[in-house]
Amino acid sequence: MKFIISYLVLWCVTLSIALAQAQPTWVSTGKSPKYPQELYWVGVGQGMGAKALDEAKAKAKAEIAKQFKVTVSTKSKLVQTEKIVGSSALITSDLTDRIETEVEKMPLIGVEIAETFESKVTGKAFALAVLNREEFTNTLKTELDGEIAKIREKIASGAALSSKGDIGSAINAYMEALAIAEEVGPKVVFFNIVAKGYTLPEDVRPEFIESQVRDELSMIVLKKAGGDNQKGKIGDVLPEPLTVQALCNGQPIRGVPITFKAGDEVVEKVITGEDGLAKLNYVVQALGIKGNKAKVTATLDLSRLSATLRSELRNITTLSFDIAVEGIGSFACDVEVADNDITDGQNAMLAKMVVQALEKNGVTVQRNAPIVARGSFTAKEAGTVQTMNGPLVLQDITFEVFFINRNTQSVLSSVAVNTKGLGRDSEEALQKGLNALRLPPAKLSEAIGKARLASAGGGSATKR
CATH class of the missing domain: 3.10.28.20 (Acetamidase/Formamidase-like domains)
Structure with missing residues (x-):
């Protein structure tokens, strides 16, 4: 009897384990x-x-x-x-x-x-x-409704700022609205893939926002307010600043960037003040010279605009200043770049950069010329930077060009540029820093002007 009872208990336990371990159908069927x-x-x-x-x-x-x-x-x-x-x-x-x-x-x-x-x-x-x-689509719909409310808020802010004459801030508000609309669009399409019936309203679509921006741009005028038709020598600061005024419906536009260029090189970006004026104290450069005439252009340039809208804005807001360049004569100099801390190829790359920059400024590069443009390069490790791809080495780089009288070794003028390079090791960081080096056009032109003047006997020099 005891045996039978024990057997039944064991059988029940075994059965309960088997039942407990029965695999749910969703495991195999999904x-x-x-x-x-x-x-x-x-x-x-x-x-x-x-x-x-x-x-x-x-x-x-x-x-x-x-x-x-x-x-x-x-x-x-x-x-x-x-x-x-x-x-x-x-x-x-x-x-x-x-x-x-x-x-x-x-x-x-x-x-x-x-x-x-x-x-x-x-x-x-x-x-x-x-x-x-x-529940998921309701949550997604609530999120989309919130994004659309943000777009409308930005558009309303843009309109309010525009009515106050703050066109720069108004356009920024419209561009923020456009960025949200661009991001929300794929989410709206996704909603219609997994559900149905959600449409991006007409008044928050990108084409509507861009039309608002175009309306704002069409009211902008850039006019010259001083500094045209001046005379000066290369390297000299013009007596009067090049001045433009940004207006919208006759009212000054404050806080917008004006880009001044000599030839194809950006000289400086100046932000308009409360009066809508932007002034540039211009150092005469050899860039953009034809004959003895130079042109400096000024353009209202809003970087947040799309490429198409920026082009449209440039077409209606680009002005040019005419400058008569005096005392233009030939100026020749040699170029020397030789640093033991970098490779021959890197030295050659720096020398080529200097040659091209000088030639853009109307300088004749000539071997054994009495004036030498001598490059001096320094680099030092400045620690590491943590990135998503791991730590990268940071190199601090300085490159200077000295204009030197070959016979006296006197320094006539100089120009310097600083940059940084990031790489997986010191060599890669150094090369990336070298690739990023660019001589600043305005400062280079000023240094050339001083060297030209000093070499002609009209300026002082320091012994190197």
Whole structure:
């Protein structure tokens, strides 16, 4: 009798273990009748080892994200994007890739681990992740509504600033609105892939915002306010500053950048004051000279505009100042760059940079000339910088060009430039710093002018 009872107890225990270990159907099918696919996204993950269950949960959630990517790649071309977000290339360009990028960044709010299963026989763990479709799309819709409200707020701010004459800030506000619209567009298309019925309103589409910006730009005028038709020698500061005034409907525009150029080189960027004026104390340069005439252009340049809008703005706001350059004669100098701390190739690269910069300024580069443009290079490690790709070495680099009288070794003038280089090691950082070196046009022109004057007997020099 005792034997029978013991046997029955053992049989019950064995049966209970077997029942407890019965594998849920969702482990093999990826589906659960509790969570029908028309109402839920479902993902199943599997894990092994010490953290098997954690691994299974993470993989189950990732499986839902993977389903989004597959859906995007198969359905994105079927969505009528022009009706939903408009026709602007800011949104439609590379749209599928941008939607997939948004999906990767998108937090899957509302994902739950509905069930788990751990097999005592195999040691494997399984997790069932579910995401309620309606709750997810409602959350996404709320987010999109919030982004659209931000766009409208920026547009309203732009209009208010414009009415006060603060055109620079107004355009910045419109460009911020445009940036939000550009980012929200792929999210709107994604919403219509996984659900239906969300359209980007006409008044927040990029084409509408750009039309507002064009309206602002069309009212801008740049006019000369002084400094035209002056005379001066290369290297001299003109008696009167080159002055422009930015206006909108006759009112001064403050806080906008004016770019002054000599030839193709940027001389300086000057921000307009409360009176809309931007003034440049110009050192006469050999850049942009034809005959004995030089031209300096001034342009209102808003870097946040798209390339098309910037081009349109340049076309309506570019002015030129005429300068009669006096005392233009031939000026020749030799170039020497030889530093033992860098390679022959790097020395040659620096020498070529100096030669090209001098020739742009009308200097004849000639071997054994009485004036020598001598390059001096120094570099030192300035520590390391932590980046996403690991630590990088930082090099601090200084390059100076001295204009020297060959016979007396007197320094007539000089110009210096500082830059930094980042690389995986010192050599790479040094090379990147060398590649970034550019002699500043205005300071180089001034140094050439002083050397020209001193070599002609009209200036002082210091012994080197």
